[in-house]
Amino acid sequence: MPFGDDEVRIDLMCGPDETGRWHGHFNIRIDADALRRLGLHPDQPTSRVVGPSPPAWWHAEAERV
Numbered sequence: 001m002p003f004g005d006d007e008v009r010i011d012l013m014c015g016p017d018e019t020g021r022w023h024g025h026f027n028i029r030i031d032a033d034a035l036r037r038l039g040l041h042p043d044q045p046t047s048r049v050v051g052p053s054p055p056a057w058w059h060a061e062a063e064r065v
Helices: 032-037 056-064
Strands: 008-016 022-030
Touching: 022 032
Parallel strands: none
Antiparallel strands: 008 022
């Protein structure tokens, strides 16, 4: 794993919903400096949308390949 133990925090919340069915939710937090090392932090220009979304047909065509 590219992260140290002190750079990652994983929380789990469990409990029943209004119907009584149990659910679990994970919350994963990673230190911003650890993300920067991998080029994944939002402060870096490559993580921002820089143009319009491709047309709808493009996505369908990409899945056919």
